[in-house]
Amino acid sequence: MSNESKAMTVSPLLVVSGVQPADLGVFPAYDQLTASEFYVLQRLRQFKLRSVLRRPHAPLTSEMRKTRIEGLMSLWNSGCSKAIDEDLYADLERRARQILRG
Numbered sequence: 001m002s003n004e005s006k007a008m009t010v011s012p013l014l015v016v017s018g019v020q021p022a023d024l025g026v027f028p029a030y031d032q033l034t035a036s037e038f039y040v041l042q043r044l045r046q047f048k049l050r051s052v053l054r055r056p057h058a059p060l061t062s063e064m065r066k067t068r069i070e071g072l073m074s075l076w077n078s079g080c081s082k083a084i085d086e087d088l089y090a091d092l093e094r095r096a097r098q099i100l101r102g
Contacts, residue, residue, distance in 0.1 A: 013037055032099050033092070036069050041092040043076070057090035065091060 033041065060068065068088045075083040 033096065036073065037065070037092055040069050040088065041096060042091070044084060044089040047082075047084055049084065049086065052086045052090055053093060055090075057087050060087065060091040060096070083085060
């Protein structure tokens with residue numbers, strides 16, 4: 001497990017009676033996304049690609065997801081700031097929603 005993964009999957013243990021993590025601004029979906037996945041998801045959300053989510057997309061394997069994230073971030077860093085990957089966006093959005101549901 002990389003340092004990046006460890007940093008995003010570890011959440012602090014809070015022992016406060018009656019307080020939910022959401023009350024403290026801690027959202028479970030982001031506890032299980034790596035920093036790069038979270039960054040890409042937030043950046044793709046800015047494009048308002050809601051119609052993409054209505055179409056069926058096959059889930060990506062973790063290796064495919066990692067490769068696509070690296071490729072997309074490489075494009076963004078080289079000046080292609082409007083490059084998108086619809087399958088990656090749909091996969092990240094689906095994972096974030098599943099995690100939020102518990």
